[in-house]
Amino acid sequence: MTKPFAIGIDIGGTNTVLGLADRRGQIQLQSTMPTKGFDTVDLYIAAMQAEINQLVEHAGGRENINGIGVGVPNGNYYTGEVMDAPNLPWRGRIPLAALMNKAFDFPVTLTNDANATAMGEMMYGAAMGMKDFIMITLGTGVGSGFVANGQIIYGHDGFAGELGHAIAVRGGRLCNCGRRGCMERYCSATGIVITANEFLENSKEDSLLRQYSHIGAREIQQAAEAGDKLAIEVFEYTGMILGETLANAVAITSPQVIIFFGGLAKAGDLILKPVKKHMEANLLHVFQDKIDLVPSALPDADAALLGASALAW
C-alpha cells in the first residue's frame, strides 16, 4: 500500500532543499541546508541525516514515508549517479542514490533537476494530465525535460534531454562543455548577459545598461521593462535563438505545451513573445499555431522539490 508521504530533495549548486510532500503535492514541511562546504560527499550526506530525521518525525514515523526522490544537476535516473556536474562540489562519478539509500534506508530515486521539474509540472502544475510536453529551465544554464507518451524521455543511458547543448549557432560562442554554439550559451542568464555586452560593444546606441559596470540578467530585464531599446533587442535576439532551437525540437516530439521555468522565464512576455514569434516562423506547417508557451504553474522553490518527491511515488 502506498504510504501518505514522500521526501523530495532538490540539490542546487548553493543550497539543498528538502521537503515532506503528500500525494496531492502539498509540502508539509521544508528545510534547507548548504550544498557546499563539505569536504566529501559522505560528510554532506551525514549532515543531511538531521534534516531527514526532522521530516520523518513530522510524518509520524518512517512507516509513513514511501521513499526519497532527488533532483540534482547531471543526475542519472537509471544509475542513480551524478556525473561531473559543473556546479556541484563533487567531481567524477558519484553514486548518490546508493549512498543516500545506505545512509537513510529509504528507496531513493534520482534524476536531473530539469526532469524533476518536468515531473512536478506533470503531476501538480502546468502539464497536469498532459502526455507530451517540453520543460525548459532558464537558469545559469539551460535545462530541459522532454515528456512523451506520459513518460520522461531518459534515453537509453539516462542522459537525454540536453536541449541546452543542442548546437544553435554553428561555430558560435564557446560553451563550458568545450563545444561551440550551444543554445544555453545564448539563452541562459549567462548567455543573455554575453549578448547584452556584445550589443553594447558593437553599437553606439544610448542605453540604460551603459550605467552599470557589471550587468546581470536582472538589469537587462529592468531596462527592457523601462522601454530601453537595446535591452529589448537583447531579449529579441535571445528569443530568436531559443525559438529556432525549439522549432527543431518540436519537429521531433510535437508537444502540446512548452513550459518555462527559472529566472529568465520570469521576464514573461519580454522573453516568451520573441520565442513564440521565432518558433512559429520556423515550424513546419502542421505544427503551427497549436503549441502553448506557458510559464511554470508551480511556486518557484516548489517545482523541483515536488518533482523530486513525485519520483518517490
Place this chain on the structure above:
Amino acid sequence: MTKPFAIGIDIGGTNTVLGLADRRGQIQLQSTMPTKGFDTVDLYIAAMQAEINQLVEHAGGRENINGIGVGVPNGNYYTGEVMDAPNLPWRGRIPLAALMNKAFDFPVTLTNDANATAMGEMMYGAAMGMKDFIMITLGTGVGSGFVANGQIIYGHDGFAGELGHAIAVRGGRLCNCGRRGCMERYCSATGIVITANEFLENSKEDSLLRQYSHIGAREIQQAAEAGDKLAIEVFEYTGMILGETLANAVAITSPQVIIFFGGLAKAGDLILKPVKKHMEANLLHVFQDKIDLVPSALPDADAALLGASALAW
C-alpha cells in the same frame, strides 16, 4: 485471444504492398496493387478488397486475422487520417483508417511510413529489444521515427518525428514545405542530387559525373564507389548536414542506435562514415562514442510491411 495473423499494408506513392504476417514476422503471402490511377480514395479501397480477400483466404478465414496495420506517408496514428501527403493522389484530410474499417470490417491502425518502419525494426529488426532508438529513412524525402521508453513518439497530435524538416541550414535551400534549410533538402536522394549539381557547377574539377546529362543518386553513389573525388565530397557534405542534425536530436532522446533505411542508406559506409564523423564531432561529451549507426536489418520491401502489420497486434 490474439489471432495468428495480421495484415500489413504499406502505401507508397506508386504502389501499395499488402502482406499477411504471423507473429514472428514471417510474411506468409504478399501482393501489390497500384496506388495511383483511381479517381477517388473510395475506388482505391474498393480495388483493395480483392487483395484483402486473397489474404483472408490464405489465413484460413477472417477469424484468424487480428487486424490491419497501415503505414502511409503523413498518416496520423491518433486520428487514422492521412493529411495532404505530397506524394499521394488524394488531397486534404482523408479518414483512411475509418474508410478501410468500414470496407473490410477489421480494426485498422495507421501511422506514417517512417514510424511503421521503426516499429518493424523494433519488433523484428535491428532494434529488437531496444527501448530508445531513432529510425531514419533516406528516400525521396527524409522520414524519421523516434522511439523512447519502448514507444513510438507520436506527439500530442500524432505528427511527431519530422526530423527531415528540422532546419539544418538557416536560410538554406527552399524546401517543398515552403521553408528554407530543411535537412531533407540536403540529405534525401533529391537533396544529394542538388548538392552534386551545385558542386559540379561551382568547381572545375574533373568528375565522372560530368558525363551525365541528368544525375540521380545512383550515379553519384557509383561515381563515389569508383573513387571519384567530387562524388565523395558530395557524400561527405551530405553526411555533415545529417550528422550535425542527428547530434542535436541525440541531445534530446539519447538513443542506443540510429537505424538507416532507404535508397541512400544502401550507399553504406559512403554515407554512414561521414554521418558518424560529423555527428560525433557535434555531440556533447556524455553522448560520444556510444551510439551505433546501423543499416536496417529488414529486407527492403518488408520493413514497412512488417512494421505496419506490427501495429495490428
